[in-house]
Amino acid sequence: MDIPKALTIAGLDSGAGAGVTADLKTFHALGVYGMVALTSVTAQNTVEVRSISDVPSNVVEDEVNVVAEDIGVDAAKTGMLSNAEIIVTVSRVVKKWGFPLVVDPVMVAKSGARLLREDAVDALRRYLLPVALVVTPNIPEAEVLTGISITNISDMRKAAQLISKDLGTPIVIVKGGHLEGLESIDVVYDSRNNEFHELKSPRVNTKNTHGTGCSFSAAIAAGLAKGLDELSAITNAKRFITDTIIYSLNLGHGHGPVNSLASLYIESAKYDSVMDSIKAAKKLISAGFKRGFAVSLLSLDYFKKGNEGIYVEFNNEISEPIFGVPPVLGSLAAQAIGKGLRGIIAVEHEGSGVPSNVHLVEIQDKKYALVMGSTATDAVDSFLMALTK
Numbered sequence: 001m002d003i004p005k006a007l008t009i010a011g012l013d014s015g016a017g018a019g020v021t022a023d024l025k026t027f028h029a030l031g032v033y034g035m036v037a038l039t040s041v042t043a044q045n046t047v048e049v050r051s052i053s054d055v056p057s058n059v060v061e062d063e064v065n066v067v068a069e070d071i072g073v074d075a076a077k078t079g080m081l082s083n084a085e086i087i088v089t090v091s092r093v094v095k096k097w098g099f100p101l102v103v104d105p106v107m108v109a110k111s112g113a114r115l116l117r118e119d120a121v122d123a124l125r126r127y128l129l130p131v132a133l134v135v136t137p138n139i140p141e142a143e144v145l146t147g148i149s150i151t152n153i154s155d156m157r158k159a160a161q162l163i164s165k166d167l168g169t170p171i172v173i174v175k176g177g178h179l180e181g182l183e184s185i186d187v188v189y190d191s192r193n194n195e196f197h198e199l200k201s202p203r204v205n206t207k208n209t210h211g212t213g214c215s216f217s218a219a220i221a222a223g224l225a226k227g228l229d230e231l232s233a234i235t236n237a238k239r240f241i242t243d244t245i246i247y248s249l250n251l252g253h254g255h256g257p258v259n260s261l262a263s264l265y266i267e268s269a270k271y272d273s274v275m276d277s278i279k280a281a282k283k284l285i286s287a288g289f290k291r292g293f294a295v296s297l298l299s300l301d302y303f304k305k306g307n308e309g310i311y312v313e314f315n316n317e318i319s320e321p322i323f324g325v326p327p328v329l330g331s332l333a334a335q336a337i338g339k340g341l342r343g344i345i346a347v348e349h350e351g352s353g354v355p356s357n358v359h360l361v362e363i364q365d366k367k368y369a370l371v372m373g374s375t376a377t378d379a380v381d382s383f384l385m386a387l388t389k
Contacts, residue, residue, distance in 0.1 A: 003033045004225040005072055007099075008218060009064065009090055010079025010106075011040035011052075011115070017257030018044075018211040019079060025260035026218035030240070032225050035071065037063035039090075040082050042115075046210060046252030052115070054082055057089040064093045074225035077102040077217045078132075080115050084123035091127035100224050103132040103169070104217035105141050130168035134230065136217045137163070139178040150174070153185060157196055160189035171230055177212070184242075188234055199235060201242040208248035208256035215260050216241045276343070280376035284347055287384055292347035294376040343376035345383060 008023035016022075020036045027034030039060055043050040067073065076099050081087045094101050105124060107116040116124070121144060129135055129145075139150045142159040145167065150159055153176070160172040170192050176185040181203065188197040219240045223233025240263065247262035259265065280294035371386075373379035 004031070004222070004227070005033045005035065005074050006218070006221045006225040007035045007037060007064070007067060007073045007076040008079065008221075009037040009039060009060070009076060009081070010104075010214070011042055011082070012038055013042055013044045013211075015045040015210075015252070015257075017046065017251070017255075018214045022211040022214040022257070022260055023077065023079065023218040026215045026240075027222050029261050029263050030219060030222040030226075032222040033071075035067045035073070037067070037090075039086050040080055042080075046254035046256055048254075049115070052082060054086065057085045060086055061089050061093050064090070064097070068097045068099075073097060073099045074227075075100045075102070075221045077104060077221040078128070079104050079214055079217070080106045081124070081128070082115055082120065083117055084120045087120055087123040088127050091131050094128075095131050100133045100221075101131060102217045102221045102224070103128060103135045104213050105129075105135060105137050105145065106213065107141050107144060125167050129163070132169045133224075134171045134173065134217075134220060134234070135163065135167075135169045136173045136175060136213065136220070138175045138213065142174045152179070153187065153198070156185075156187040157189065160187050160196075161191075164189055164191040171234075173234060175213070175216070177209075186238065188231070190230070197231065199238040201238060204242070204245045204248075206245060206248050207254075208250065208258065209245060210255040210257045211260070212241060212245065212258050215244055215258055218260075276375050276377050280343070280345060280380045283377070283380045283384070284345065289347050292345060294343075294345050294380065343373045343379040345371050345376055345379045347371075347383065 006027050008020050008027075010023060011019045013019035013021060019042070020038060024034040024036065037060055038055050040055060041053045043052075064073075076094065078090060078101065081090060105116075107121075125145065137145060137159075139156070142156070142163065143150055146159045146162045148155065148159060148162070150156055156174040156176060160174045163169060163172045163174075170190065172189045172191075174187045174189075176187065179185070183200045184203045186199040188199060189195070190197075216237055219237035220233050223236050224230070226233075228236070241258070243262040243266065244258035244260055247259040247265055249256050249259050251257060277294040281292070284292055284294065371379045371383040373382050
């Protein structure tokens with residue numbers, strides 16, 4: 001089978017939260033074959049970068065050439081390029097092969113350690129950015145590249161235009177994660193048509209953001225490798241990185257990594273939730289109930305962001321699972337989230353013999369008994385047990 005191919009030119013994080021490891025996980029999660037040109041090896045965890053060893057620039061050049069000659073490169077991204085010699089070399093070899101390049105101008109690790117030497121910033125500006133299609137600086141990186149202070153969306157727009165005009169990259173994404181607010185807003189500027197776009201997502205309250213820049217730029221490169229237009233690739237990458245943060249991993253004592261395989265977790269959770277809802281509905285039918293809902297939420301954080309849950313509505317027979325929470329269950333889902341529970345059942349019931357711990361609610365002029373649990377099946381078991389007491 002044919003498969004799109006993407007190359008990451010970046011460093012190795014021994015803690016596997018960022019760098020080429022995060023990039024490869026992102027490529028694979030998005031259906032792209034990933035390749036590596038290693039630039040540096042870092043002794044790194046969630047707390048610190050203890051040491052950095054650079055790969056000789058001639059080896060980096062060989063790494064790119066050898067995969068481009070044989071396998072081919074549909075798109076590439078750069079991450080940690082710690083010295084000027086490596087930057088100049090990468091710029092030359094990218095220009096030679098002509099594949100679209102996404103530059104993540106990595107300067108500082110999440111732990112605060114500097115990953116780009118002072119003398120390399122000029123090389124980044126003079127050699128690498130002019131051969132890139134897309135560059136993805138966060139606010140501190142954009143301030144270094146432009147020399148201006150960035151405190152709001154207007155400043156982000158100004159910085160994006162300056163980077164494109166002065167440094168030659170057609171598409172600039174200034175990431176707004178460092179600004180305060182309920183939303184995380186990225187500004188996209190495309191100098192080819194002089195258009196701005198704002199990409200918004202709910203801000204996720206977590207310290208586990210190690211690898212966000214790596215995974216975001218890798219997701220853009222993956223989209224380009226698959227033949228998407230630039231804005232579609234960027235928009236898809238924004239959705240992808242939001243899910244990786246929502247499903248971030250609690251590892252280590254510092255900034256844990258984002259979960260580049262979140263999309264696979266979500267699909268697995270959907271299946272588990274469907275099976276749980278069907279099992280719960282079958283139990284209710286076996287117990288003689290004729291109408292109701294069995295609901296499982298995928299993840300509380302995921303659901304809070306306005307995404308789907310799984311529910312099965314039954315009326316003597318179980319219908320096909322339907323994705324999405326029906327409007328009549330919106331308030332019930334909100335109650336479940338408030339209690340930290342993931343399963344809901346709402347069974348048509350007139351209320352006779354209903355124990356005190358089972359709540360009666362009215363949905364579309366019908367009375368339902370409402371029970372919540374850690375899963376829909378647990379909620380059914382709790383409900384049936386309560387009725388026998």
